[in-house]
Amino acid sequence: MPSFFTNALKIQAPRAEKRPRRIVAHGVERIDDYAWIRAENWREAIRDPAALPQEIRVLIEEENAYCDAVLRELEPLAEKIYEEMTARVDETDADPPARDGDWLYYSRYRPEGQHELICRKAAAGGPENILLDGDARAEGKEFFSLGDAVHSPDHRLLAFACDERGNELHRVYWRDLASGADGADAIENSDGTIVWTEDSTGFLYTRMDDDFRSSEVFLHRLGADPSTDRLVFAEKDPSWFVHLRAARSRKMAIVKVSDHDCAENWLIDLSLPEAPARLVSARRAGLRYEVEPGHDRLFMRTNADGAFDYKLVSAPLDAFQSGEWREEVPHRPGRMIFNASVFADFLVWLEREDCAPRLGVKHLGAGGEHRLDFATPCHHLRLQPNFEFERPILRFSYSSLAEPEEIFDYDLATRQKTLLKRQDVPSGHDAADFQTRMVFAPAPDGEKIPISLVMRRDRQPGPGPLLLYGYGAYGAALPDSFDESRFSLIDRGFAYAIAHVRGGTEKGSRWYEDGKLERKANTFSDFIACARHLCALGLTAPKKIVAEGGSAGGMLMGAVANSAPELFGAILAEVPFVDVVNTIMDASLPLTPPEWNEWGNPIEDAQVFRRLLSYSPYDNVKAQAYPPMLIEAGLTDPRVTYWEPAKWAQLLRQRMTGGGPILLKTNMEAGHGGAAGRFDELEEAALRQAFAVAAVGGALGGALGG
Secondary structure, eight states: OOHHHHHHTTSOOOOOOOOOEEEEETTEEEEETTGGGSOTTHHHHHHOGGGSOHHHHHHHHHHHHHHHHHHGGGHHHHHHHHHHHHHTSOTTOBOOOEEETTEEEEEEOOTTOSSOEEEEEETTOOOOEEEEEHHHHHTTOSOOEEEEEEEOTTSSEEEEEEESSSSSOEEEEEEETTTOOBOSOOEEEEEEEEEEOTTSSEEEEEEEOTTSOEEEEEEEETTSOGGGOEEEEEOOOTTOEEEEEEOTTSSEEEEEEEOSSOEEEEEEETTSTTSOOEESSOOOTTOOEEEEEOSSEEEEEEOGGGOTTOEEEEEETTSGGGOOOEEEEOOBTTEEEEEEEEOSSEEEEEEEETTEEEEEEEETTTOOEEEEOOOSSSEEEEEOOOOOSSSOEEEEEEEESSSOOEEEEEETTTOOEEEEEEOOOTTOOOGGGEEEEEEEEEOTTSOEEEEEEEEETTOOSSSOOEEEEEOOOTTOOOOOOOOGGGHHHHTTTOEEEEEOOBTBOTTOHHHHHTTSGGGTHHHHHHHHHHHHHHHHTTSOOTTSEEEEEETHHHHHHHHHHHHOGGGEEEEEEESOOOOHHHHHTOTTSTTHHHHHHHHOOTTTOHHHHHHHHHHOTGGGOOSSEEOOEEEEEETTOSSSOTHHHHHHHHHHHHHOOEEOOEEEEEETTOOTTOOOSHHHHHHHHHHHHHHHHHHHOOOSSSOTTO
């Protein structure tokens, strides 16, 4: 064990009082010594941290003090890493302006600014107008995060949403852009999404219920009392979430209602927002789809009729309920269509095959198709915001694990690509100094698990330190995108690896289905197989691997810590979902009913209960040695509530026979996403990286060659 951690173990860790609570379900008795850490008034505490009971607050503050004491020796290293990270940040970073009518809209940062400035200037030329100053809005607040900031169709107004607690409950404001004055009729408890009506006299927004679930869409007319806002859509089933967005044409709003198994979509005419929403296709088990209106047709990305990796279809916009859907892009097994957008004359989509994304284009009149391929291994593509529907100009971004982001305008008609912006790394970055590759780890059942890798070309040969990141849930595919903050580790001799384990969609929908419900254990065995394969390749060795994951990826961290602790030199678990059985058994918690299609419903099904009990990290902590762990939580987190990591840290210390330390750091002013300011985020990342370097080695200075 590194001397730092040997010294750390001499510091007394907090020990919470054990208050055994007997829990019986499906004939199985469990004793939870730390159930009391969940406050009875947890809803109130998430909304207002001052309401947290004093004895729980004292425990969390003791944990933070212990974590600070243990990590004090690492402060110089963390500060150096932070300085390196900030030196890679373009302090005046700005988006390429996007044209909307006579105006160019964009966001940018000021030097040393933490939050975005929302700006515009006249397309014909003229001075910049700062429409919203994020730094000014954040001043004096412990937490601030900007949600939607959307200008009205007539360009006279701006509506914007702010989260000022970290609990994802946004307050929505609107501003007169001529006077700069904000309306007095601010709206509480929104999820932060805003869609303007066509006449610019009001907007639609989604309201969160008392259990922090988005369940209703309201229409607000400017100047009206928000208590009189008109309800235009409501979902009564607590297992479904409501999502709101504007169509690309901005003539309709799209309400998507979904869980982790199926979806349905409704259309709201933005010229008649009080009119009833129109259902596209009713929900049914296993049916997933998204829609986007064109000029006269409604386009759909769907897995209907066995298209498990999705196809694109369309129907007449005025008669889509007839069911006469025309195939636009057929389903092909192994090629997953994961995003799509519509222009007046073109259909655009992103597809992934053999873990490599590419861009597809179809002319809606002539019917011809073409694709943009990128040969670089381990790259990422993303469709960028674009206001103009009629012009055939697509904006997209490209990056790889070694190459900074580039943003392009692509003329869909002429196939000409124009570079608008290349991400600047002020301290210097030469992609040629780094190598990227993809390798495949053999899983116990014979599957091949993709692993994306980036490291310095001059990295010392032989087993060295390596960070292995994983997630594996909800069908989320981990992007092989550029992240400048990783290079403080990479420059210290680390290889950075992303394990594309089952539960994501890196290899299509089958990959997701093979990592959920009764096949969830594949996620954990895949990650362990990746770690062992990287050792077999000679890139690293047991105890030289730092495992990292957050949220559902934090559950992955807990599972592999229980089953293969000997592999890892340290574990980083951010807002980890670890008290799986207790959480999924409690229908009152914010995410529990929607989660049943991902994990199963243990309340009604004894088999599901026993399956979750078999891998829930909290319920499987053993009398064994555990690697050093840095666990992070957010006090106002409505997704993974603060008590899950707090209970887990206590139980680990209680049962472990060696190893550690087990550190818990709770952000008292933030939620699931951690700190919101761009430099505050880097402070948290620098601490994690210092912990990783101390745990498994690596050069304490900067680049190996420097």
